[in-house]
Amino acid sequence: MQTGKSTECSLGWLNPIADDGDELHFCSTCAFSDACLSVGYGKGELMALHCLVEHVGPYRTGAHVFRTGNPFRAIYAVRAGTVKTCVVDKDGREQVLGFYLPGEVIGLNAIYPDQFPCDAVALEAAQFCRFSFPAMSALATRMPALQAHLFRLLSKELGTATFLAADHSADERMAAFLLDLGDRYRARGFSGTHFRLSMARGDIANYLRLAAETVSRVIGRFRNQGLIDIHGRSVTLLNCQGLRELAKDENYAAG
Amino acid sequence: MRTHDILPEFDAALIARYDVAGPRYTSYPTAPQFHAGFTEDSLKAAALASNEEPVPRPLSVYVHVPFCFSPCFYCGCMRVITREVSKADHYLERLHREIALAGPMFDRDRPLQQLHFGGGTPNFLDLPRMTAVIEALERQFNYRRHGEREYGIEIDPRFADGRYISELATLGFNRISVGIQDFDPAVQAAVNRIQSVEQTREVLDAARASGYGSASVDLIYGLPRQTLDGFDRTLDEVVGLSPDRVAVYGYAHLPNLFKAQKHIEAAELPDPATRLALFGRAFQRLRQAGYLYIGMDHFAKADDELSQAQRKRTLQRNFQGYSTHGECDIVGLGVSAISRIGDSYSQNARDLIGYEAALDAGRLPIARGIQLDRDDIVRRAAISELMCHGELDMAEFGEKHQLDFPRMFAAELLRLDEQASDGLVTRDETTIRVTARGRLLLRNVAMCFDAYLNQPSESARYSRTI
Numbered sequence: 135m136q137t138g139k140s141t142e143c144s145l146g147w148l149n150p151i152a153d154d155g156d157e158l159h160f161c162s163t164c165a166f167s168d169a170c171l172s173v174g175y176g177k178g179e180l181m182a183l184h185c186l187v188e189h190v191g192p193y194r195t196g197a198h199v200f201r202t203g204n205p206f207r208a209i210y211a212v213r214a215g216t217v218k219t220c221v222v223d224k225d226g227r228e229q230v231l232g233f234y235l236p237g238e239v240i241g242l243n244a245i246y247p248d249q250f251p252c253d254a255v256a257l258e259a260a261q262f263c264r265f266s267f268p269a270m271s272a273l274a275t276r277m278p279a280l281q282a283h284l285f286r287l288l289s290k291e292l293g294t295a296t297f298l299a300a301d302h303s304a305d306e307r308m309a310a311f312l313l314d315l316g317d318r319y320r321a322r323g324f325s326g327t328h329f330r331l332s333m334a335r336g337d338i339a340n341y342l343r344l345a346a347e348t349v350s351r352v353i354g355r356f357r358n359q360g361l362i363d364i365h366g367r368s369v370t371l372l373n374c375q376g377l378r379e380l381a382k383d384e385n386y387a388a389g
Numbered sequence: 390m391r392t393h394d395i396l397p398e399f400d401a402a403l404i405a406r407y408d409v410a411g412p413r414y415t416s417y418p419t420a421p422q423f424h425a426g427f428t429e430d431s432l433k434a435a436a437l438a439s440n441e442e443p444v445p446r447p448l449s450v451y452v453h454v455p456f457c458f459s460p461c462f463y464c465g466c467m468r469v470i471t472r473e474v475s476k477a478d479h480y481l482e483r484l485h486r487e488i489a490l491a492g493p494m495f496d497r498d499r500p501l502q503q504l505h506f507g508g509g510t511p512n513f514l515d516l517p518r519m520t521a522v523i524e525a526l527e528r529q530f531n532y533r534r535h536g537e538r539e540y541g542i543e544i545d546p547r548f549a550d551g552r553y554i555s556e557l558a559t560l561g562f563n564r565i566s567v568g569i570q571d572f573d574p575a576v577q578a579a580v581n582r583i584q585s586v587e588q589t590r591e592v593l594d595a596a597r598a599s600g601y602g603s604a605s606v607d608l609i610y611g612l613p614r615q616t617l618d619g620f621d622r623t624l625d626e627v628v629g630l631s632p633d634r635v636a637v638y639g640y641a642h643l644p645n646l647f648k649a650q651k652h653i654e655a656a657e658l659p660d661p662a663t664r665l666a667l668f669g670r671a672f673q674r675l676r677q678a679g680y681l682y683i684g685m686d687h688f689a690k691a692d693d694e695l696s697q698a699q700r701k702r703t704l705q706r707n708f709q710g711y712s713t714h715g716e717c718d719i720v721g722l723g724v725s726a727i728s729r730i731g732d733s734y735s736q737n738a739r740d741l742i743g744y745e746a747a748l749d750a751g752r753l754p755i756a757r758g759i760q761l762d763r764d765d766i767v768r769r770a771a772i773s774e775l776m777c778h779g780e781l782d783m784a785e786f787g788e789k790h791q792l793d794f795p796r797m798f799a800a801e802l803l804r805l806d807e808q809a810s811d812g813l814v815t816r817d818e819t820t821i822r823v824t825a826r827g828r829l830l831l832r833n834v835a836m837c838f839d840a841y842l843n844q845p846s847e848s849a850r851y852s853r854t855i
Contacts, residue, residue, distance in 0.1 A: 335443055353443050366442055367442060
């Protein structure tokens with residue numbers, strides 16, 4: 135590289151990574167951490183669960199983690215990066231199903247069909263913990279807390295589609311989308327008001343069933359109204375109460 | 390302390406001591422760092438990514454018109470001298486192709502907020518040709534003939550009349566930049582540019598009458614046969630013309646790089662002390678006439694949008710110097726034009742043969758460029774803060790860019806401390822401030838943060854800092 139150029143750059147919130155675990159401790163952001171720790175499992179059980187985990191990645195931007203029709207072997211917890219899941223119809227039109235952040239789990243919707251019913255695509259360099267599902271199921275029969283947690287994750291996954299199906303305005307959808315992302319980042323220990331929108335404008339538009347111009351227009355209006363601040367992909371929620379009033383729905387979680 | 394509050398201090402001895410070769414930081418990294426590994430595909434990827442931001446940046450288009458009717462001997466630009474307007478048609482055909490290739494790369498809902506025609510001599514194009522280019526831009530970009538926009542053009546008043554200027558206004562132009570350089574007849578003869586005050590006034594009056602929002606003029610100091618008395622008379626005329634902005638550029642005599650400059654007698658050039666005194670005179674006279682010093686070569690009336698942008702801290706560097714619309718993605722069209730898309734720079738072929746060959750083959754004429762890494766982005770931001778606003782809050786900057794400023798820039802701060810001992814900057818625990826003395830040496834201050842300057846071979850490519 136060039137002389138005199140510093141290579142020390144901390145990425146911080148620009149690239150949240152759930153990577154503080156070891157063989158006895160889950161990453162603090164992991165979807166499974168509180169499931170096991172809160173009920174006081176001992177060293178043996180934790181090590182058994184850790185044995186299921188395989189670190190995979192990094193996947194480059196645009197790379198597929200799995201594709202529709204691939205046999206279901208494992209679920210994936212996002213360690214770093216953002217992932218979108220989508221299906222492509224017979225005319226080649228893509229429909230974005232959801233976005234997954236560090237600490238969240240993809241692949242749960244493959245359990246019944248035993249094959250992946252959608253594509254999962256990395257939106258930026260992404261890394262995962264891969265949990266072998268047969269082994270996890272076996273372990274869950276011995277670890278009720280793990281089983282209960284799996285049920286919780288599944289039930290949450292089922293609830294996400296309802297908001298988008300209902301009749302909401304562009305402002306409502308966008309406000310709900312931003313609040314939901316904030317809540318999810320906060321739940322994983324990251325800032326819930328200052329985060330990066332890693333998904334393309336087209337993907338957000340597709341997910342929210344809006345035109346791309348509308349996404350920009352609404353975000354631009356939110357900025358002018360002082361509800362948010364945005365520089366490139368870095369967004370700050372300045373007035374969450376105002377956004378909540380716009381989203382109108384207590385149950386704004388949009389996925 | 391903000392830059393608009395403080396009067397810059399003109400210290401000739403200090404400036405002479407800091408008169409080293411250095412970049413102007415219209416970009417960072419600067420053009421010598423651009424490389425051929427950045428291709429048409431890299432540019433397309435950058436354009437795609439720029440469309441995919443949640444709120445894509447507005448667009449700024451630069452169009453390079455490389456033709457001139459007559460050679461000015463000081464010129465260091467890429468240009469072709471001809472009296473035949475039809476000579477431009479071959480080039481315009483390629484330019485139209487480039488517009489048709491470049492336009493569709495950008496989502497149509499991105500407004501064309503800024504437009505700049507530079508040269509060469511943009512008014513080499515007569516009205517029918519200019520109209521055709523504008524109509525091509527209208528077909529491919531979200532062009533606005535009315536409403537909020539900054540559409541500017543560089544005009545050589547020797548080849549433009551009032552009607553031409555008012556017709557340009559109907560095409561959407563609302564900013565004008567007029568070359569003067571010097572009104573002293575002896576200097577004009579030595580640089581082969583004979584231009585009367587009346588010609589200049591006609592263009593500026595027409596611009597005002599047809600609603601142009603801001604008019605700028607260019608002067609050059611350090612030209613052959615230039616004297617303080619002669620330059621004083623030029624400054625009298627300039628103040629009388631009352632443009633909104635004045636740029637006072639230093640002439641860089643590099644005849645080995647720029648062929649036209651071989652016509653200039655080195656013996657007729659003012660000595661370094663006179664050079665400095667010439668700039669000092671411009672500085673003093675323009676200040677007295679109510680112009681604010683923006684930085685580098687630029688002065689503006691207090692109510693001009695450039696001064697307002699500096700007060701509001703929205704001022705940015707761009708290829709034209711300073712800009713009020715720094716947040717745009719810049720699309721450079723024409724030979725040698727530079728684009729800035731997202732965190733990339735790219736430059737078109739600098740020779741007509743390469744430019745035209747690429748377009749004849751159906752390709753965008755990208756010759757070189759650079760994708761900025763995080764280090765480049767952070768340094769560009771630091772340089773921009775210092776050059777545009779004269780101060781940098783290290784804690785705020787560190788928070789914004791997620792870095793430990795004193796640790797990451799330990800070596801840079803040591804270099805700044807040397808300049809602090811000369812009174813160019815001050816530094817406390819939180820803030821770096823450019824002083825009144827340092828404001829005329831912004832390039833030197835910015836150079837502290839340039840990671841590429843340690844390569845000794847680069848220094849010969851840059852003109853002197855003052």
